[in-house]
Amino acid sequence: MKNGKIIIVDDDETLISTFQTLLYLEGFSNAEFFTKPQKALEYLQDNIPDLIVSDFMMPEMNGLEFLSGANKLYPEVSKILLTGYADKENAIKAINDVGLYKYITKPWDNDDLILNIKNGIERSYLLSRLRQKISELKQAKTELEKYSHNLEDIIKERTADLLESNAKLNGIFANCADGIILVDDAGNIEQVNQACENTFGLAGSSIKKHNLSEIIRSPNKNILENFKSDDSEFFIRDCVIYNSLSETEIPVDISFACITEDKNTRRFVGVMHDITEQKEADKLRDDFIAMLTHDLRTPLLAAIQTIKFFLDGSVGEISEKQRLLLSTMKKSNEDLLGLVNALLEVYKYDAAKLNLCKTDFNFKSLLDQIYSELKPLADTKKIEFKTDYEVDDDTKINADRGEIRRVICNLCGNAINYTNNNGKITITVSRKKNDLIFSVQDNGNGIPPEDIPHLFNRFSQGTSKKRSTGTGLGLYLSRQIIEAHNGKIWLESKLNKGSEFSFLLTNVIVSDKTIVTAK
Numbered sequence: 001m002k003n004g005k006i007i008i009v010d011d012d013e014t015l016i017s018t019f020q021t022l023l024y025l026e027g028f029s030n031a032e033f034f035t036k037p038q039k040a041l042e043y044l045q046d047n048i049p050d051l052i053v054s055d056f057m058m059p060e061m062n063g064l065e066f067l068s069g070a071n072k073l074y075p076e077v078s079k080i081l082l083t084g085y086a087d088k089e090n091a092i093k094a095i096n097d098v099g100l101y102k103y104i105t106k107p108w109d110n111d112d113l114i115l116n117i118k119n120g121i122e123r124s125y126l127l128s129r130l131r132q133k134i135s136e137l138k139q140a141k142t143e144l145e146k147y148s149h150n151l152e153d154i155i156k157e158r159t160a161d162l163l164e165s166n167a168k169l170n171g172i173f174a175n176c177a178d179g180i181i182l183v184d185d186a187g188n189i190e191q192v193n194q195a196c197e198n199t200f201g202l203a204g205s206s207i208k209k210h211n212l213s214e215i216i217r218s219p220n221k222n223i224l225e226n227f228k229s230d231d232s233e234f235f236i237r238d239c240v241i242y243n244s245l246s247e248t249e250i251p252v253d254i255s256f257a258c259i260t261e262d263k264n265t266r267r268f269v270g271v272m273h274d275i276t277e278q279k280e281a282d283k284l285r286d287d288f289i290a291m292l293t294h295d296l297r298t299p300l301l302a303a304i305q306t307i308k309f310f311l312d313g314s315v316g317e318i319s320e321k322q323r324l325l326l327s328t329m330k331k332s333n334e335d336l337l338g339l340v341n342a343l344l345e346v347y348k349y350d351a352a353k354l355n356l357c358k359t360d361f362n363f364k365s366l367l368d369q370i371y372s373e374l375k376p377l378a379d380t381k382k383i384e385f386k387t388d389y390e391v392d393d394d395t396k397i398n399a400d401r402g403e404i405r406r407v408i409c410n411l412c413g414n415a416i417n418y419t420n421n422n423g424k425i426t427i428t429v430s431r432k433k434n435d436l437i438f439s440v441q442d443n444g445n446g447i448p449p450e451d452i453p454h455l456f457n458r459f460s461q462g463t464s465k466k467r468s469t470g471t472g473l474g475l476y477l478s479r480q481i482i483e484a485h486n487g488k489i490w491l492e493s494k495l496n497k498g499s500e501f502s503f504l505l506t507n508v509i510v511s512d513k514t515i516v517t518a519k
Contacts, residue, residue: 004050004121006031009040009066010082011058019053026114037066044073051120056083067098075099076127078120082106179252179272185227187212190267199252199272201245216241216254227268232258241272251275286347293344300337304330342473346480356400356484360510363397363436364389367429370408374416381421390430397436397508403481404505407489410474411440411501418499419444434509443498452491478503 008019008031016033023031032047034040037058052070056063067079078101092103101123102116173180179196183189188211192204200207200215207215213224217240226234236254243250256270307330309315311323318326371387378385415425419442428439447455456479482489482503493499 002027003030004028004124005047006117006121007040007044007049007052007070008033009035009037009053009058009063010055011035012055015055022110022114023117028117037061037063037069040066041069044070049074049077050124051078051080051117053080053082053117056081064098067100071098076124076131078102078123078127080104080116080120082108176271178274181212181270181272183212183227183268183270185266185268187224187227196272199241199243199250199274201243216252226256227266238275239272251279289343290347293340293347296340297337297344300333300340304333304337307333339473342477346473346477356403358398358400360396360398361401363391363395363429364393366401366405367408367427370405370412371427374409374412377413377416378425381416381419381423383416383419383422384424385416386425387427388429390428391436391509395431395436396510397505398510399485399505399508400481403484407478407481407503408438410478411503414474415440415442415444415499415501418442431509434507436505436508437502438505439500439502441498441500446495446497447491447493447499448495449493452493455491456489 006023006028008016010016010019013035016035020031020033032043034043037054038061040054052067052074054063054066054070058066063081063083067081070077070079079099081100081103082105083103084106101120104113104116173193176193176195179199180193181189181196182191189208192200192207197204197207211224213222216223218236218238223236223239226236234256236256239252239254241250241252242248252272252274254270254272256268258266259269260267307326310318310326311330367387371385375385412425412427419425423443425440425442428437428441430437430439456475479489482505485505485508487503487505489501489503491499491501
């Protein structure tokens with residue numbers, strides 16, 4: 001309140017000086033003083049006060065006349081009249097005529113005067129806020145009346161839009177080529193479209209008598225487990241539906257999305273896509289690749305063996321230039337043979353035509369063998385290459401030794417290839433109960449976050465920033481091998497800090513040795 005603007009009008013300069021001292025001592029910093037009422041009115045034309053204090057008896061214009069003029073400009077501002085005892089009647093009359101807040105008789109009590117000044121400023125603030133609220137309420141009332149006037153038209157317009165949207169949705173639902181199914185969070189079927197009826201070979205009324213788990217088979221897990229999660233969207237791949245009319249099984253992919261916000265009564269809409277043609281195309285493609293790779297292996301092996309005869313001198317001496325060209329040819333043929341072999345392995349896993357040959361073997365022994373083979377490659381780049389075993393040296397696992405060897409060689413080989421000279425690579429092996437965890441960490445350039453989800457896909461070559469010269473099948477095949485062992489493979493990477501590839505083999509440890517740490 002002490003920042004409020006105060007206007008003091010008194011023709012007595014002594015009183016003006018007294019006011020200045022009093023207000024200064026009380027901490028009021030925003031006060032204007034006038035000895036002529038007319039000057040004060042001119043000032044008020046452009047300046048809004050919070051309190052006006054005026055003497056009654058003044059020449060040219062008395063206090064009532066001045067306050068009347070001020071009241072026309074600022075009716076809500078508090079006004080105090082200073083008067084003698086003889087002028088009380090005029091002061092009382094002024095309360096009604098000019099909206100006087102207080103009159104104070106001379107001589108006044110300083111404490112009482114300061115209290116009235118503070119209360120007067122606060123009253124001005126309250127009246128100003130009240131006036132503002134009244135204005136806001138009037139504006140709100142006007143807008144409400146306008147809205148109420150148009151509410152009926154708005155409702156009609158919105159209703160028409162909803163009817164149109166509903167008609168479009170019903171048209172999409174009824175005529176969509178893919179099957180659409182509406183279920184609750186327990187998997188009970190509530191509604192299906194015509195395409196869905198055709199897929200099942202049943203009428204909609206018959207389908208709605210079933211639970212989703214009774215008529216759709218998912219190869220991975222119970223289909224109802226998806227509805228119990230907090231996910232609002234999920235995708236179920238490679239489901240199978242039995243068609244009652246044709247007595248055939250139809251493969252489908254189903255995409256579900258939650259269509260209600262209430263977590264207690266969630267409902268899901270699912271779109272089923274028949275992937276029969278896709279499966280047939282995949283089979284034709286895979287059979288072609290299998291035939292192609294098989295038929296390519298024989299001539300490639302023959303070409304490599306023939307070149308070896310020239311290189312080892314079996315067919316006579318050759319010059320250094322001829323040896324260089326033949327060595328290049330041999331390396332190119334071996335690379336091509338490696339690609340053919342990789343394609344063949346991918347095909348076997350994709351087509352589920354490869355049976356794992358699981359045996360019990362010493363994991364450390366396998367890793368030591370791989371380490372000794374790769375160490376020279378790391379040494380050529382002056383890479384610090386080390387292993388950190390957190391399992392007992394005699395720990396054995398039950399898995400396909402050859403396939404696990406392929407994964408480790410691929411992960412470690414990639415780490416060496418993509419780590420800069422004088423870098424660092426650490427292989428870590430640990431266990432959790434009967435699970436084995438393998439990790440290979442490097443301090444290379446890292447992989448952009450946007451490339452990580454695609455890195456284990458077929459033909460993924462490096463990243464969008466740097467391409468690999470390989471086949472793009474190594475990590476994909478590694479994922480297939482680990483998942484065939486019911487394990488999991490993943491990657492953690494940060495740009496310019498390095499990457500860490502890891503895989504988990506569950507319930508594979510067959511040794512009961514106590515866990516120790518070997519550095």
